Amino acid sequence: MSAIRVENLTKRYGETVALDDVSFEIEEGEFVVVLGISGSGKSTLLRCINGLAAPTEGAVYVQDEPVTSHRNDVSMVFQQHNVIEGMSAYSNALTGALSRADYLESVLRFNDREDKIKALEALETVGLLDEAEQRAGRMSGGQQQRVGIARALVQESDILLADEPVASLDPGSAQTVMGYLRSAAEQRGLTAMISLHQVNLARQFGQRFIGLADGKLVFDGYGDELTLDVIDELYGGIDMEEFLSTGDDKREATQ
Amino acid sequence: MSTDADTAIEQRLEEIRLTRRVRWIMYGLLSVLFVVALYGSIRLMDFSFSYLYQQWPYFTDQIVNYVPDLEFLIEENLPLEAGITLAMGFVGTVFGIPFALALGVLGSGRVTPFPFNFIFRSIMAVSRAIPALVWFFIFIPLSGLGAITSTIAIFVSTIGNLGRLFTDELEEIKEGPIEAMETTGASKSQTVSFGMLSQVKTSFIAWTLYIFEVNVRQAVTLGLLGGGGIGVVIEVQQGMRAYDNMMAGILVVFVLIVAVEMVSQRIRSYLRDDEEADGLIALIVGFPQRMAESAVK
Ligand SMILES: Nc1ncnc2c1ncn2[C@@H]1O[C@H](COP(=O)(O)OP(=O)(O)OP(=O)(O)O)[C@@H](O)[C@H]1O
Ligand SMILES: [Mg+2]
Numbered sequence: 001m002s003a004i005r006v007e008n009l010t011k012r013y014g015e016t017v018a019l020d021d022v023s024f025e026i027e028e029g030e031f032v033v034v035l036g037i038s039g040s041g042k043s044t045l046l047r048c049i050n051g052l053a054a055p056t057e058g059a060v061y062v063q064d065e066p067v068t069s070h071r072n073d074v075s076m077v078f079q080q081h082n083v084i085e086g087m088s089a090y091s092n093a094l095t096g097a098l099s100r101a102d103y104l105e106s107v108l109r110f111n112d113r114e115d116k117i118k119a120l121e122a123l124e125t126v127g128l129l130d131e132a133e134q135r136a137g138r139m140s141g142g143q144q145q146r147v148g149i150a151r152a153l154v155q156e157s158d159i160l161l162a163d164e165p166v167a168s169l170d171p172g173s174a175q176t177v178m179g180y181l182r183s184a185a186e187q188r189g190l191t192a193m194i195s196l197h198q199v200n201l202a203r204q205f206g207q208r209f210i211g212l213a214d215g216k217l218v219f220d221g222y223g224d225e226l227t228l229d230v231i232d233e234l235y236g237g238i239d240m241e242e243f244l245s246t247g248d249d250k251r252e253a254t255q
Numbered sequence: 256m257s258t259d260a261d262t263a264i265e266q267r268l269e270e271i272r273l274t275r276r277v278r279w280i281m282y283g284l285l286s287v288l289f290v291v292a293l294y295g296s297i298r299l300m301d302f303s304f305s306y307l308y309q310q311w312p313y314f315t316d317q318i319v320n321y322v323p324d325l326e327f328l329i330e331e332n333l334p335l336e337a338g339i340t341l342a343m344g345f346v347g348t349v350f351g352i353p354f355a356l357a358l359g360v361l362g363s364g365r366v367t368p369f370p371f372n373f374i375f376r377s378i379m380a381v382s383r384a385i386p387a388l389v390w391f392f393i394f395i396p397l398s399g400l401g402a403i404t405s406t407i408a409i410f411v412s413t414i415g416n417l418g419r420l421f422t423d424e425l426e427e428i429k430e431g432p433i434e435a436m437e438t439t440g441a442s443k444s445q446t447v448s449f450g451m452l453s454q455v456k457t458s459f460i461a462w463t464l465y466i467f468e469v470n471v472r473q474a475v476t477l478g479l480l481g482g483g484g485i486g487v488v489i490e491v492q493q494g495m496r497a498y499d500n501m502m503a504g505i506l507v508v509f510v511l512i513v514a515v516e517m518v519s520q521r522i523r524s525y526l527r528d529d530e531e532a533d534g535l536i537a538l539i540v541g542f543p544q545r546m547a548e549s550a551v552k
Contacts, residue, residue, distance in 0.1 A: 050438055074438025082431035084453045095449050099440030106445055148435070155439050 085137030351413025359421025383414030402483025
């Protein structure tokens with residue numbers, strides 16, 4: 001049974017073709033990075049997988065069931081964090097458990113003790129246990145992003161989607177956040193699908209790569225199959241010399 | 256290539272210039288309209304500076320009678336009357352909050368789909384369209400000429416005024432947290448509470464305090480019509496031409512309103528400074544502990 005199956009997925013917004021006949025299948029436990037330039041359809045793909053957007057044609061299956069609306073076994077980390085600024089990091093993490101509590105319980109924070117522990121565990125996973133009671137709106141962008149990840153982890157989904165989770169972070173924090181995502185996915189046996197702009201990070205953390213260009217699937221491969229030629233095709237005309245040198249510096253620095 | 260770009264830039268500049276010119280003409284027309292309206296209004300009410308000038312000596316002669324009589328203030332226990340006025344504003348506001356919240360939230364297009372949210376908006380519009388003064392007259396047969404009727408009038412107008420502010424505030428919220436709550440598998444009511452209401456929590460509190468201020472002023476005014484509290488005192492003394500007593504009442508009103516506004520504005524600026532509401536609670540809850548700590552020291 002595949003975790004995610006995308007079949008001939010096409011998504012149009014008026015005249016714009018955001019996704020054009022995309023098909024692929026992802027096995028359970030894979031850590032997939034989606035690559036592509038701005039406007040290539042990365043966000044649209046992730047939004048179709050978790051039911052925030054409906055396919056124009058084709059279909060998406062999660063655990064062999066067609067995706068028709070939001071489901072609590074698919075969690076999402078957003079580029080703009082989308083944490084609730086007026087609430088503490090802990091309360092934010094706890095919103096991941098909303099589907100397991102009824103309305104009054106959740107509003108009064110009378111969640112099960114188990115879920116409260118899970119929220120704190122998730123904050124520990126992302127290195128924010130000491131900041132648990134801090135108001136999310138006052139945290140730095142990187143910290144807010146980690147709160148968003150904690151929320152997704154508390155949801156205890158089987159599938160974790162992340163749309164450019166590190167796009168607004170400095171290189172150091174980007175590394176840290178990607179590290180948290182990767183280790184959380186490994187520890188919890190999640191299937192993860194993460195869109196990225198930074199090719200260096202993609203190569204450092206990704207297991208499998210899906211490349212989009214103009215809404216079309218142009219690459220699908222594992223590890224070393226993501227060659228410089230492929231990257232050149234995806235991003236078109238970037239300075240390879242420059243890229244290689246900075247890319248390798250990074251890799252050495254982190255190892 | 257570059258000449259193409261140049262002409263494109265030239266064209267864009269020309270467009271910008273044109274729209275700016277149109278805007279200036281609009282401003283000019285609006286200013287003319289404004290001046291005409293002002294002049295017309297003054298003419299309409301026979302406003303005359305020379306008449307005011309003539310009357311001025313008479314007014315200054317009378318002003319000695321306007322010194323507040325503090326004895327009257329204490330004898331008639333005016334602070335208690337002011338307390339009744341405050342209570343009218345307070346109870347009217349508190350009773351109005353749940354209705355304003357329910358109608359305000361349901362009136363938002365983001366909670367109730369388009370044509371249906373107008374049902375709730377219309378209810379609020381009716382409550383607003385009729386001023387509290389008129390609501391007061393409407394409810395006199397129900398509860399007589401007094402404080403209770405004033406409170407009901409304030410309650411009814413709070414629903415529309417506060418509810419409208421809530422609805423407007425909800426139009427400003429960000430889509431992101433709502434989507435985030437949806438992806439956790441939250442129910443609709445959970446999505447509304449966590450994704451939407453938590454974004455506007457502090458501004459809702461701030462708006463409620465603002466409406467409370469308005470309502471206390473309104474309670475004074477309703478008193479002038481016989482609706483109880485300090486307003487009645489002022490009205491009665493004015494009727495008896497006891498201007499010193501009337502001024503004693505006005506002095507008390509002044510203190511009441513300033514005190515209410517000061518407290519409300521302090522709380523509001525505290526909220527604006529981004530203190531989480533939890534912070535406020537922590538402040539109150541932590542108070543005994545801090546007292547104990549300072550006692551031990
Ligand atoms: N809600 C929408 N309405 C209209 N057009 C949209 C909408 N969402 C996306 N598009 C269009 O679909 C195309 C793909 O957008 P998408 O956001 O998926 O790109 P992306 O790869 O995520 O880009 P970025 O890296 O800049 O986030 C773009 O041309 C975009 O304008
Ligand atoms: Mg995107």
